[in-house]
Amino acid sequence: MSNSLKVIICFALLCMAAVGPLEAKKYHVKQKPVYMIGVCMSLVDSAIYMTDMHLVDNVTIENKTHFLKDRQLYSLQLKQYVESHFKGGPFIPAVYSGVKRKPMERRYLSLHKRYVQGKELRLFLIDQSQFRFKPEEYIEDTVMPESSSDKDKQKDKQKEKKKGKKER
Numbered sequence: 616m617s618n619s620l621k622v623i624i625c626f627a628l629l630c631m632a633a634v635g636p637l638e639a640k641k642y643h644v645k646q647k648p649v650y651m652i653g654v655c656m657s658l659v660d661s662a663i664y665m666t667d668m669h670l671v672d673n674v675t676i677e678n679k680t681h682f683l684k685d686r687q688l689y690s691l692q693l694k695q696y697v698e699s700h701f702k703g704g705p706f707i708p709a710v711y712s713g714v715k716r717k718p719m720e721r722r723y724l725s726l727h728k729r730y731v732q733g734k735e736l737r738l739f740l741i742d743q744s745q746f747r748f749k750p751e752e753y754i755e756d757t758v759m760p761e762s763s764s765d766k767d768k769q770k771d772k773q774k775e776k777k778k779g780k781k782e783r
Contacts, residue, residue: 650719659704675753
C-alpha cells in the first residue's frame with residue numbers, strides 16, 4: 616500500500632473515533648431551572664397534600680427529553696417533609712416537573728380540580744413558605760464496559776436459544 620493511502624485510512628479512522636464522543640454528548644444532562652409540583656397521598660387517611668408550583672434552579676435534566684434526573688430524591692424530600700409535619704401513616708409522593716411555565720400551570724390546575732372535586736378526599740395545600748424543593752446534586756452513572764468473556768457468554772446463550780427453537 617502506498618503511504619498516501621495509509622494516511623487517508625488513518626485519518627478516516629481518527630475521524631470516526633472522534634465522532635463517537637460527539638454523538639454521546641447529545642444525550643447528556645444539563646443544569647436548568649425547572650417548575651415543580653409535589654403531591655403526597657396518605658394510604659391510611661383520605662388526605663392529599665399538594666405543594667404550590669415553584670421554580671427550582673439548577674436541576675439536572677436530560678438535554679433531549681427534558682426528563683428530570685434523580686426524581687426519587689425529590690419525591691423523598693416531599694415525603695420526609697409530610698411525614699414530619701402531618702399524621703396519617705405511610706405516604707406515596709409524586710413529583711411533576713416541566714421546563715415551561717404554561718403547561719405546568721395547566722397541570723397544577725387539573726390536579727387541583729381533580730382533588731377538590733373528589734368529595735371523599737381532603738386536600739391540604741402546602742405553601743412555598745412551608746416547603747420548597749431543593750436542587751439535588753447529580754452524579755453521572757458510569758457504565759462498566761462488558762468484558763469479552765461476558766459477551767461470549769451472551770452469544771453462547773443466544774445460540775442455544777436459536778438451536779432450541781429450530782429443534783421444535
